[in-house]
Amino acid sequence: MLVLRGLTWLILFQLLGTVLNVLLLPILPGPIIGLLLLLGFLVMRGEVSESLNQGSSQLLRFLPLFLIPPAVGVIVYAEALAADFWAIAVTLVVSLAVSMAFAGWLMQKLIDRQRRREGDA
């Protein structure tokens, strides 16, 4: 029953997100608004209820399964994919390598700097 109650909360937040999407925020997808609302709600409450904890962890366990049907939709776009194959392949590899190296380097520098400051103080 706890899982069902958690699921009901999640659906409620998603529906709320959809309503806000249509009324106020057409650029943000409904589920994303739902995610932000739930995050705000959790920050305000300061804890995760047992039902929400169970509902979300059960659902997230199966997240990879829910992603398969949209991924299979690639079958419809085989032509677009083939036309830009090399551009896509090079972009995916190079952009990932450069971005990951940059993110790691930047974070390392910032941590070192914060440590030095704390050492000085």
Next chain:
Amino acid sequence: MNLDFSAAWQALIHHPLFGLGITLAVYQLAVIAYERTRWIFLQPVLFSMVVLVALLLLSGLDYGEYSASVSPLILLLGPSTVALAVPLYLNLRRIRQLLVPILVTLLVAGVFATVSGVLLAWLLGAERLVLMTLAPKSVTSPIAMLVADEIGGVAALAAVFVMITGVLGAMFGPALLDLCRVSHPAARGMAMGMTAHAVGTSRALQESEECGAFSALAMSLMGVATAVLLPLLVALIV
């Protein structure tokens, strides 16, 4: 007796449960294969996608009919996206000391990751549809698919780009970070989670608990930041 095999075959593949049945079966086989071998090319979503595409082509079932059959799974993707708020909240609470480095890295490196990808593909002559699909490639699939759809890309292709990015990141990320002398577990986790999302996070968890926690945090923050900022940015520029 004259058995009508062709009619039976048609009844089988056009049954409303056929698509759901093969999806559940293939996914479970993929998970077992991955757990046995830990071979990164057998990443369950990627592998299931390849097998299911092959099955649809072989059986002649079109995607519209398949998609109707698996609609219960598609329906649950929304609440699952909302559910991502729970791990994000739990991670937010535990990592307060490094707030400034995290936020700065998120903004600067996050923008860099997104812009570098789109710019590179544009220079290489990719079409607009592909550019808009490549933009959210660094974030976890449910968010990337929603965002790609929102800004004029293709959700299905976004899922594929996201998976490839994640798998490459998990395979080569640790060696690349060693090469760049990134040694702090928080920095390594942040880099893997931001650019290689869930697959990178599962790799980061193998390094250490701290590395995994930062990776999970980075993945959620990057996902939410992309979901909120990218559609705004595209609306402003285009």
